[in-house]
Amino acid sequence: MTDPSINLSERRTFLGILLGGVGLVISAAAAWPVWRFLAPSSGEGNLAKVSIQRAEVPLEQAHFFSFHGKPAVVLQAAPGKFAAFSAVCTHLGCVIKWVPEEQEFLCPCHAGRFSVEGKVLGGPPPEPLEELPVALDGDQVLVG
Amino acid sequence: MLERLYHFLEVRLGIRDILEQNLTKYLLPNNVNIWYTLGAVLITLFVTQFITGILLLVYYVPNPAEAFQSVERIMNEVPYGWLIRYLHAVGSNVIVIALLLHMLSVLFMGSYKKPRELTWVSGFILLNLSFALCLTGYLLPWSQLSFWATTVATDAAGAVPVIGDALVRFLRGGAMVGDATLGRFFALHVMVLPAMLAGLVGFHLFCVRRIGISRPPFGEDYRPAEVKGYFHHEEHPGGIPFFPNYAIKDMAVIFFFLAGLVYLVFFAPGLFIPPSAFEPADPFTTPEHIKPEWYFLWAYQTLKIFPSEFLGLAVQGLVMTGLALLPFIDRGSERRPGRRPLFIACYILGILLFVGISVWGHYS
Incomplete structure (x- = not known):
């Protein structure tokens, strides 16, 4: 062999x-x-809308929620007028907070300020907040 | 490029010397056989367990409320999670098979004898650490099987006189298997036991390398090595180099075991994972016919054979202590199996008894 x-x-x-x-x-x-x-998961279902109870967003108040794994905020600046934004500051990625007294968003990290339309009012952020589409469906606010 | 890197390391660490001493000029006995590869096989399998274990930790949640769901998620949702988990769970069984074969070959060839007592004792502790890893890992999926197998296993400690009840409570962290048990078993399984195992594997390998590989007790020219009263490294002049000669054989047997592991994972994982492993733990419903893993069946059945659990536990303790201290009991220098009829008779009887009692336990 x-x-x-x-x-x-x-x-x-x-x-x-x-x-x-x-x-x-x-x-x-x-x-x-x-x-x-x-x-990380491929983001399946990322196109799905996120639904929020209208009552959770009172007038001149903001409601923070998770939008496809990222922080987002929905705001009722005027009666029945809703707007939603990514809550991530465009400067260095901190999460903004709502200042009701000033009716504006403030980034606590470096004092970036954003208007109720998401535009930069002051501070270092280079761009406005990313806007998210909003629609109303009965007592629900649909984001996405 | 490689040559420059080699030169860089050579100037700073003298790696040529290290490589020669441990690879090309590390000579093994001429008649070294395939059973000597089991150590390398075990190291490979332990490394596989280590890697798959870390990967499972990424998704596993050690909390009774979420543990089962997290394992279900690993199995059904995470890409290739089933593969990683089966490699880990089935791999533990393959490790026990390799450990038992390693121990049996060492016993058969009398390699545990003086001056290798420390190698044997550390190896025997490694075997028991592996069993402890199996036992603690078994609970983590928090299935009916894990919950009740752990209940039965920890309950056995209750047969120890005087401190039995306290011992059971300590093992479980409470009166019954519950949150506290999962917490302590998790800590033991992922930190304490692997750290001890790694340290002891290091010591075991140090002993093997320091005293030298024992010559297999076969062939006409074999004579028992004279054991001196001082340290002596057993050399094998004219032997075969570890690299490449024996390393190739190591690799071949490692791949053989890996092929067996992969075969089991793909075609027969159910052999080691019964249906009750797929139901979440229910502390109020004991499933019928709960049995420990195959390698604990002998201990399970021994407890049932004897009229009192204490007697069964004492016999187990006696057998394990006897095995641990074997080199100090069997002190003759003869290692040739043909010249050790009494030992070989006990050896064969022991294997038959282990298999017989295990089969009895399985069908009881």
Whole structure:
């Protein structure tokens, strides 16, 4: 059965290359499931609207909520006039807060100020707040 | 580029010397056999458990209210979660198989004898640490199986005289298996036991390397090595180099075990995961025929054979202590199986008894 023309060293080299190759294939095959296991979810259902009870957003008040995993705010600046924004400050990513006395948003990190339309009033933010579409459906405010 | 890196490390760490001493010039006995690969297999399997365990920790929630759902989520929602979890759960069973084979081969070849007592004792503690890891890991999915298997297992400690009840309460963190049990089992499973295991594996390997690999007691020219009264590293002049010769064999057997593990994960995970593992724990409903894992069946059945639980527990303790201290009891220098008929008879009887009692426990 044994071919004398192939010496032990050659067999060992062949087996080594074979096992190394199998090892590489296994490593590559294992990397994909691990990557997929750890990767954040693909954001399935991100197009879904978020519904908020109208009563939760009184006049001249803001309601903070989670919009597809990110903080957002819905505001009733005038009777029946709702607006929604991403609550993430466009400066360095802190979450803004509502200042009812001033009727404006304030970023507590670096004192960025935004109007009820999301426009920059002062401070370092380079851009206005990201606006989110709002619709009314009976006693529900639909965002998204 | 690689050559420059090698040169950089060589100048600073003298790696050529380290590599030669531990790889190419590390000589193993000429008649070294395939059973000597089980240590490398076990290290690979433990590393696999470590990696899959960390991955599971990303999604697992150690809280009775959420543990089962978090495991369900891993199995059904997280991409490849089922693969990671089955590799971990089935892998623990494959580790126990490899550990038992490793122990049986060491017993058969008498490698535990002087001067390798510390290697044996540390190995035996590693076996028990692995069992403790299996037991604590079993509870974490908070299924009917985990809840009741842990209830039965911790209840056995109640047979210890005087302190039995207190011991059960301490193990469970309360009168019954509950939140406190999950908390302490989780801490043990993910931190305490793995840290102890890693440290002890290091010591075990240090012992193996320091005293030298034992020559297999086979072949006409084998003579028992003379044990001196001072430290002596067993050399094997003219032996085969660890690298590449034996490392290739190590790799082949490692892949064989990995192939077996993957086969079980894909085609027969149910062999180790019964249906009651898929129901959430219900502390008020005991499922019928609750049984421990296959490697604990011998202990489970022993407790039932003897008229009192204490007697059963005492016999178990005696067997385990006897095994742990074997090198101090069996002190002859002869290692050839053919010249140790009494030991080999006990060895075969022991295996038959383990298998027999386990099968009895399974069907009882």
